[in-house]
Amino acid sequence: MARALKVCAAPGCPTLVAKGRCGTHARQTDQARGTRQQRGYGPEHEAERRRWQPDVEAGRVDCHATTCVMPSRRIQPGQDWDLDHTDDRRGYRGPSHSPCNRGWRRDRR
Numbered sequence: 001m002a003r004a005l006k007v008c009a010a011p012g013c014p015t016l017v018a019k020g021r022c023g024t025h026a027r028q029t030d031q032a033r034g035t036r037q038q039r040g041y042g043p044e045h046e047a048e049r050r051r052w053q054p055d056v057e058a059g060r061v062d063c064h065a066t067t068c069v070m071p072s073r074r075i076q077p078g079q080d081w082d083l084d085h086t087d088d089r090r091g092y093r094g095p096s097h098s099p100c101n102r103g104w105r106r107d108r109r
Contacts (some may be wrong), residue, residue: 020048040089051088056081062093069103 005016012023013057021029033039055061064084075081075095084096 015070025035040085045083045092052083061095063096063100065096065100065103066093067103068097068100070097070100 003018005018007013008020008022008025009047010021010028013022013025014021015024021025034086052061056075056103057077059074061075061076063070075097080098081095081109082098082101084093084101085091086093
């Protein structure tokens with residue numbers, strides 16, 4: 001069954017989309033976010049992620065998110081994970097399940 005189309009999430013845009021924003025506003029939003037390096041994912045971040053990767057892939061690491069939304073805090077081999085920043089983005093908490101790390105966005109809409 002086809003889903004009903006919705007109006008683009010950008011204020012004032014009448015374009016109908018399946019979800020989120022139209023192509024024009026999706027690109028504008030992505031550009032406004034900045035590059036991955038501007039958002040704090042430069043060489044230091046990549047090095048720290050590589051340092052954790054063997055233990056995460058072996059299933060030896062628990063989720064470092066303040067609130068874990070998964071059934072188990074243990075990050076299972078093959079599960080998607082993020083390297084969680086501290087709130088001030090100046091350091092790292094450690095690996096977190098992707099839904100636990102990214103879930104804060106849903107709470108602030």
